[in-house]
Amino acid sequence: LDKMEAxxxxxxxxxxxxxxRQVNEQGIAVIGQTSDLVPADRxxxxxxxxxxxxxxxxxxxxxxxxxxxxxxxxxxxxxxxFGKGAFMKSLDEARDLARAMVDIGEGMGLRTAAxxxxxxxxxxxxxxxxxxxxxxxxxxxxxxxxxxxxxxxxIGAEHLCMGGLCSNQAEARGMxxxxxxxxxxxxxxxxxxxxxxxxxxxxxxxxxxxxxxxxASPGAGHLKEIDCLAIGHAAMLxxxxxxxxxxxxxxxxxxxxCCSIGDRIETGQPLLRLHYGDxxxxxxxxxxxxxxxxxxxEEQTRTPVVxxxxxxxxxx
Numbered sequence: 001l002d003k004m005e006a007x008x009x010x011x012x013x014x015x016x017x018x019x020x021r022q023v024n025e026q027g028i029a030v031i032g033q034t035s036d037l038v039p040a041d042r043x044x045x046x047x048x049x050x051x052x053x054x055x056x057x058x059x060x061x062x063x064x065x066x067x068x069x070x071x072x073x074x075x076x077x078x079x080x081x082f083g084k085g086a087f088m089k090s091l092d093e094a095r096d097l098a099r100a101m102v103d104i105g106e107g108m109g110l111r112t113a114a115x116x117x118x119x120x121x122x123x124x125x126x127x128x129x130x131x132x133x134x135x136x137x138x139x140x141x142x143x144x145x146x147x148x149x150x151x152x153x154x155i156g157a158e159h160l161c162m163g164g165l166c167s168n169q170a171e172a173r174g175m176x177x178x179x180x181x182x183x184x185x186x187x188x189x190x191x192x193x194x195x196x197x198x199x200x201x202x203x204x205x206x207x208x209x210x211x212x213x214x215x216a217s218p219g220a221g222h223l224k225e226i227d228c229l230a231i232g233h234a235a236m237l238x239x240x241x242x243x244x245x246x247x248x249x250x251x252x253x254x255x256x257x258c259c260s261i262g263d264r265i266e267t268g269q270p271l272l273r274l275h276y277g278d279x280x281x282x283x284x285x286x287x288x289x290x291x292x293x294x295x296x297x298e299e300q301t302r303t304p305v306v307x308x309x310x311x312x313x314x315x316x
Contacts, residue, residue: 001032006130006207006251010198028192033067040066057093061100069108075162076105076112077155080310083120085228091116091307098310106312111162114310117151118303119228121261124148127231128240128254128275130206137203140186147305153177154306207252209275214258215286220267221295223259230292231255231272234285238276253277255285262300 001012012032014022022029031037044063048054068076078101081087082094098114105112117123124145126135138144139152157172166172179185190200235241239250256273259265271293276282 001030002249002251003129003133004030004196006133007193007198008202008205010193010196010202012196014196022195026192026195028188030196038067038070055087057097057100060097061104065101065104068105069110074111075159076110077158077162078102078112078114079117079151079155080114081117081119083118083228085119085122085232095308095310102310102312112312113158113162115151115155115158116307116310117305118307121226121302122228122231122257123151123305125257126254127235127257128238129249129251130208131254131256131275133203134206137186137189140180140189141183142180151305158309209250209252209254209277211276211282213274213276213282214270215272215274215289217265217267217269217271217293218290219293219295220265221297222300223261223263223265223293224296224300225294226261227292227294230288234288234292237284237288238274238281239278250277253281261302265295
């Protein structure tokens, strides 16, 4: 929702009537939670918070699926992330959560699948609200980072196959690629944003931080690890995320990655670029970034974005 609101004029506080009408007219809509919309999720989260069971997998699954099932759709594809930058730290934990949610969906008559995706390394290059919107636009034009494009195509292809529009992944990915190459994907995004109150002009005029500075590598070698939690913490310190529920977000600030796991890095080479507005926040963010990068003398291989897909028939 924060990313949507980085687009001038874009609204996420739609009424239920507006939401339903937009889905019927545009085929796509995004709405924020209200007191009347999916109240079960609010109650489940309050229960987890009050009882110290925020990390309880059955309650997490119930909370998430209460929102998904409220839509009464035919097909659901979930993206379950794991790693240092995710809530589920291990692949096994993410798999357990994915299986629980797939079982809930299938038990309610909803065809459900879940992708297990890697957050031990940043996805794409952008971290921050307007920066990520700009990156998504580039992806829809076929000019985005390969890993982000791969995840989007995998999720989209899974939808098309489960929905019966394609018979296999190759056909589905070909259909999606054709929509990107023709400009249809980007055109649809502009229609969607316009329906939510934004405009094509707003997409060309996203909030920009007044200052940029490179964060230089303190060491040399093959980049072995990037601590996504530290990256996210640094972005929060810049103002891209909330320290408390009452915090105000700066939609323009964030980080832009200049490297990937496996790259050969020299001392002093830029690892990322900070987009910031406040010098003291920049200093705090740089301190948080200092331990975020680990180097090795040995060559490193970047792991795939999508590790596996959990489907109902695959684990019963």
